[in-house]
Amino acid sequence: MQSLAIINQSAPFGNNNYRESLDMLLANASYDRPVALFFQGDGVYQLLGNTKATLTGNKDLTKTYGLLELYDIEEVFVCSDSLQLRNIDADSLSIDVISLDNAQWFEKLASYDQSMSF
Amino acid sequence: MSLNYVLVINSDITQQGSYSGYQFACELLKQGHQISQVFFYQGISNTNGLVSIVSDEVNLLSLWQSLATEHKVPLISCISASLRRGVADEQVAQEQKLMNHNLADGFELGGLGEFVTASAQADRLIQF
Amino acid sequence: MSSGIHFNGKDYDVDKHDYLVNLDDWNDDIAVHIASLEEITLTEEHWQVVRFIRNFYLEFDTSPAVRMLVKAVAKEFGPEKGNSRYLYSLFPKGPAKQATRIAGLPKPAKCI
Numbered sequence: 001m002q003s004l005a006i007i008n009q010s011a012p013f014g015n016n017n018y019r020e021s022l023d024m025l026l027a028n029a030s031y032d033r034p035v036a037l038f039f040q041g042d043g044v045y046q047l048l049g050n051t052k053a054t055l056t057g058n059k060d061l062t063k064t065y066g067l068l069e070l071y072d073i074e075e076v077f078v079c080s081d082s083l084q085l086r087n088i089d090a091d092s093l094s095i096d097v098i099s100l101d102n103a104q105w106f107e108k109l110a111s112y113d114q115s116m117s118f
Numbered sequence: 119m120s121l122n123y124v125l126v127i128n129s130d131i132t133q134q135g136s137y138s139g140y141q142f143a144c145e146l147l148k149q150g151h152q153i154s155q156v157f158f159y160q161g162i163s164n165t166n167g168l169v170s171i172v173s174d175e176v177n178l179l180s181l182w183q184s185l186a187t188e189h190k191v192p193l194i195s196c197i198s199a200s201l202r203r204g205v206a207d208e209q210v211a212q213e214q215k216l217m218n219h220n221l222a223d224g225f226e227l228g229g230l231g232e233f234v235t236a237s238a239q240a241d242r243l244i245q246f
Numbered sequence: 247m248s249s250g251i252h253f254n255g256k257d258y259d260v261d262k263h264d265y266l267v268n269l270d271d272w273n274d275d276i277a278v279h280i281a282s283l284e285e286i287t288l289t290e291e292h293w294q295v296v297r298f299i300r301n302f303y304l305e306f307d308t309s310p311a312v313r314m315l316v317k318a319v320a321k322e323f324g325p326e327k328g329n330s331r332y333l334y335s336l337f338p339k340g341p342a343k344q345a346t347r348i349a350g351l352p353k354p355a356k357c358i
Contacts, residue, residue, distance in 0.1 A: 001238045020160060020199065027230035030313045033238050063307040070306070070318055114243040116126065198355045210356075215262045229356070231313075 003034035005112035008043035013056045018046050021118035022064060029071040036075035036112060037068070039097065040105070044082045049094035062094045079105050121241040122152045126233070127161035129246050131178055136164050139246030140181050147189055155236040156185070158195040158225070161246070162203040165195045167222035183224040194228040194236075195221065253279045265346070265353045272300075272350030281348045284339065288348070292336050298322060300349040311354040312342040 006025045012018040028035045039047055046061060053061050068076060078097040083090055090099050100108055109115065123146055129135025139161075143153055158165050164182060171177040185191050200206060200221070201214065207227050211219035221227060237243050251258040251266065253276055259267040264283075266272060277296060281288045288296070302318055303309055310318060312330065320328020327333075333341035342354050 002240065002243075004237070004243075017160075023198070024159070024230065026314070028234050028238075030317060031231065031234045031238065033234060059307045063305065066306050067308070067314075070314075070321065114237065114240075116243070116245050118128075201356065 001033055002113035003036075003111075004028050005036045005038055005109055005115040007038040007040060007109075007115060007117040008046055009039075009041040009117055011042040011045040012051070012061060013053065013058050017118040018061070019059075019064075021116075022067070024116065024118075025073070026067060026071055029073055034112075035073060036077065036108075037073065038077045038079070038105075038109065040079040040082045044078055044086060044088060047078060047093040047095065047097065048088070049092060065095045068095065077105070077108060081105075120150050120152065122154055122239070123242045123244060124154055124233070124237045124240040125156045126237075126243065126245045127156065127158045127164055129161045131161070131163040131166075131169060135246040136161055137176065137178055139244075140178060140185070142244065142246070143185060143191065147191075153189075153191045154240060155192050155194055155233065156182075157228075157233040157236070158193070159199055159233070162195060162200050162205050165193070165200065165222055165225045166205050167220045169222075179222055183222065186224040193225045194232055195225050196233070197227040197229060200227060251276075251280065251283070261353065263347075263353050266350040269350060277348050277350065280350075284337075284344050284348065286337065286344065286348070289336075292345075292348075294323070294327075295319065295333065295336060295341070295345050296349045299345050300351065303346075303349070303351045309346045309351045309354040310342060311356070312340065315342045315345070 006021055008018060008021050010017045025035055025037055049062065051061060053059060076097045077100050080090065080099045080101050125139055125143060127136055127139050143156060146153055164178065169179050182193060186193050197210065205221055206214065206216050206219050207221040208219045210227060249264065251260050251264060258271055261267055278288055286292065298319065299310065299315065316328055316330050316333065319333065337344040346354055
């Protein structure tokens with residue numbers, strides 16, 4: 001079975017990429033396929049704790065990402081360079097993620113057989 | 119060496135990604151590779167049978183359909199993504215009490231599970 | 247056509263599949279009534295799943311489809327309950343479909 005990395009690179013709420021990416025991830029996890037979730041670029045905005053998603057007609061992101069734990073998805077990574085560029089503190093994120101610098105990022109990503117990005 | 123591919127279409131029918139995906143599929147077949155599935159996820163507008171194109175523009179819908187009939191490539195469309203975007207086949211339209219159905223011929227609605235099963239076994243997954 | 251839910255002299259707001267629209271309309275009595283519409287008599291085993299699925303919704307903001315439900319029940323109550331055979335024995339027409347309706351939740355999306 002091929003492993004799969006899903007990369008979130010768009011900010012939440014402008015479109016439903018964040019939601020359909022999660023559906024895709026959970027579907028793969030529910031078939032016991034090895035999966036990982038990566039946040040980079042504007043995708044790191046999905047990790048901000050203090051968003052009021054319901055104001056934009058969306059669902060609460062922190063609740064939504066609670067599903068990662070239900071599916072035992074622990075391979076969740078964020079690009080530390082993307083955080084720095086946006087002046088976001090790695091300690092202020094809403095879910096547990098592993099921070100990787102650029103070199104580690106590409107090395108980790110390359111360890112998966114397939115990838116999709118949203 | 120012949121490889122087994124799964125393509126996932128996340129582009130709208132009006133975006134270049136969809137046509138590139140089609141071209142890529144044709145080239146794969148020409149070079150002797152297999153395509154076990156083309157999965158329409160966010161690119162649901164590619165599967166809408168009500169799309170109508172003037173005759174001097176590329177009709178991507180009919181190109182996809184010929185890929186399915188001539189080369190037996192399964193065109194699977196994600197059912198929940200389809201419903202969210204207003205595409206249904208006859209049976210699902212009835213179940214969901216919709217006024218009409220519009221999934222184009224040659225396409226089939228399927229769960230994400232069908233994509234997972236196909237892609238988990240594929241040598242390559244390519245997203246458009 | 248939707249036949250609606252009428253109970254104790256009140257008409258409840260429902261969607262076109264006769265699922266309650268307002269989360270707050272739900273209580274134990276209406277659950278028993280909806281279960282009877284599904285031809286189910288609620289036992290303690292049913293209640294365990296109904297309450298669990300309702301808490302699941304409050305925690306994760308999503309109505310679980312069957313695969314997710316099985317997974318979550320297995321995690322909470324162990325594999326002897328977290329399997330589709332057990333859940334179908336309680337909710338023969340589909341555990342996710344019927345249990346969410348009885349629990350006053352939105353109908354789960356198709357797919358996953």
